[in-house]
Amino acid sequence: MQTYKKFLLAAAATLAIGSQAVAAEKLKLGTEGAYPPFNLIDASGQVVGFDIEIGQALCAKMKVECEVVTSDWDGIIPALNARKFDFLIASMSITEERKRAVDFTEPYYTNKLQFVAPKSVDFKTDQNSLKGKVIGAQRATIAGTWLEDNLAKVVDVKLYDTQENAYLDLASGRLDGILADTFVQWEWLKSDAGKDFEFKGDPVFDNDKIGIAVRKGDPLRERLNTALKEIVADGTYEKINAKYFPFSIY
Amino acid sequence: MNWDVIVQYLPRLLDGAVLTLQLVAISVLLGLILALPMGIARASQNLYLRALPYAYIFFFRGTPLLVQLFLVYYGMAQFDVVRQSALWPYLRDPYWCAIITMTLHTAAYIAEIIRGAIQAVPPGEVEAARALGMSRTQTLLHVTLPRAIRIGLPAYSNEVILMLKASALASTITLVELTGAARTIIARTYLPVEFFFAAGVIYLIIAFVLVQGFKLLERWLRVDACQGR
Numbered sequence: 133m134q135t136y137k138k139f140l141l142a143a144a145a146t147l148a149i150g151s152q153a154v155a156a157e158k159l160k161l162g163t164e165g166a167y168p169p170f171n172l173i174d175a176s177g178q179v180v181g182f183d184i185e186i187g188q189a190l191c192a193k194m195k196v197e198c199e200v201v202t203s204d205w206d207g208i209i210p211a212l213n214a215r216k217f218d219f220l221i222a223s224m225s226i227t228e229e230r231k232r233a234v235d236f237t238e239p240y241y242t243n244k245l246q247f248v249a250p251k252s253v254d255f256k257t258d259q260n261s262l263k264g265k266v267i268g269a270q271r272a273t274i275a276g277t278w279l280e281d282n283l284a285k286v287v288d289v290k291l292y293d294t295q296e297n298a299y300l301d302l303a304s305g306r307l308d309g310i311l312a313d314t315f316v317q318w319e320w321l322k323s324d325a326g327k328d329f330e331f332k333g334d335p336v337f338d339n340d341k342i343g344i345a346v347r348k349g350d351p352l353r354e355r356l357n358t359a360l361k362e363i364v365a366d367g368t369y370e371k372i373n374a375k376y377f378p379f380s381i382y
Numbered sequence: 383m384n385w386d387v388i389v390q391y392l393p394r395l396l397d398g399a400v401l402t403l404q405l406v407a408i409s410v411l412l413g414l415i416l417a418l419p420m421g422i423a424r425a426s427q428n429l430y431l432r433a434l435p436y437a438y439i440f441f442f443r444g445t446p447l448l449v450q451l452f453l454v455y456y457g458m459a460q461f462d463v464v465r466q467s468a469l470w471p472y473l474r475d476p477y478w479c480a481i482i483t484m485t486l487h488t489a490a491y492i493a494e495i496i497r498g499a500i501q502a503v504p505p506g507e508v509e510a511a512r513a514l515g516m517s518r519t520q521t522l523l524h525v526t527l528p529r530a531i532r533i534g535l536p537a538y539s540n541e542v543i544l545m546l547k548a549s550a551l552a553s554t555i556t557l558v559e560l561t562g563a564a565r566t567i568i569a570r571t572y573l574p575v576e577f578f579f580a581a582g583v584i585y586l587i588i589a590f591v592l593v594q595g596f597k598l599l600e601r602w603l604r605v606d607a608c609q610g611r
Binding site for chain 2: 206207209210229230232233268271272276277280290291292293297300301303304305306
């Protein structure tokens with residue numbers, strides 16, 4: 133621990149000197165921009181959301197200037213590795229499969245997966261009741277993988293490019309239900325479009341750790357981890373959390 | 383290049399390729415049937431007969447296929463009238479939405495090919511047919527159209543290949559055709575280079591077979607002889 137602190141001090145000192153020499157280091161923050169309330173593009177074309185605010189808070193702690201870059205979800209890891217941006221903060225679950233392609237920081241929130249279906253429908257989430265149902269999820273998400281791994285033989289899985297398209301098909305009746313992140317759906321259920329729908333059953337998976345991805349072996353990972361600890365300790369995280377959810381998601 | 387993984391997922395890619403072939407085959411055939419009367423009307427001297435197919439072609443050529451797919455798949459499903467209609471069992475299915483959209487889209491292009499081909503039939507041949515006492519309909523069926531088909535065939539084969547590639551857009555409305563299969567596999571394996579490469583090779587093979595098929599068809603129809611070569 134002692135050496136770790138020394139290392140941190142040394143790193144901080146280097147950074148301080150570094151930041152004097154170069155006016156401001158610039159980093160590119162990658163995200164998707166179609167995943168409200170975590171990352172979305174608002175009416176004025178700005179990328180906003182929980183992920184972006186956390187990312188900018190981390191950049192402030194690291195004393196770097198960050199530019200937000202968006203990418204389609206299913207090509208977002210290749211884009212990181214192709215250096216289109218330096219770190220990826222896009223509500224990405226830490227999975228073994230992804231760890232083969234990128235490195236993750238410590239989790240910055242914990243997610244759950246839960247089914248959503250129309251209020252008017254009796255929708256049970258055990259295997260027998262789900263049999264033959266058409267369930268939507270976003271392609272390349274933990275929900276899509278979970279459905280393929282656990283229910284591929286039970287339900288008809290439909291994969292969408294964006295979560296918003298899955299909502300459209302739930303509303304049109306093409307889907308019996310959606311499996312996705314609890315917090316993302318919580319936001320949608322609050323909205324006018326989601327008023328006829330509700331959560332069904334308990335979360336089917338509740339230990340989905342969300343991290344920031346960096347390229348393999350990039351030392352940026354440690355700097356992000358340190359900054360993350362700082363924003364949690366000084367209350368910045370809590371403030372951002374409270375803007376989006378009335379409960380803690382850390 | 384991770385060959386083992388490609389081999390492991392090859393059956394899923396091939397399932398996707400079968401769906402791709404279905405989408406393309408059905409849409410270019412239905413498109414041809416739909417385009418034939420439109421192309422003939424487009425080549426007509428009558429302004430009113432020309433106007434309707436002109437508007438249709440203008441709309442479908444002037445908007446991207448992706449937008450048309452989204453309008454048919456997500457757009458129409460917004461209306462209760464559509465959801466309660468007898469067509470909903472078809473319109474709720476992404477397969478039929480893709481077939482309908484691709485057919486309407488390619489029909490616009492094929493109609494233009496047919497119009498161009500009809501107008502490229504040498505006027506002397508039409509005049510000769512008329513001088514022989516053939517009626518307008520007889521001239522159309524026995525001289526103009528057989529000639530136009532041979533003139534338009536190379537352009538039609540081009541359109542079929544274009545639709546083969548355009549069918550990749552069907553993956554955006556949840557269809558797991560070749561591109562959709564590749565993207566779904568990449569979502570699991572994070573090997574974009576491997577699977578886009580594999581999908582690309584399969585597209586090339588399909589395109590090669592199509593080109594050879596059209597070559598045989600051109601030979602059978604004696605396209606070269608008709609063009610005085």
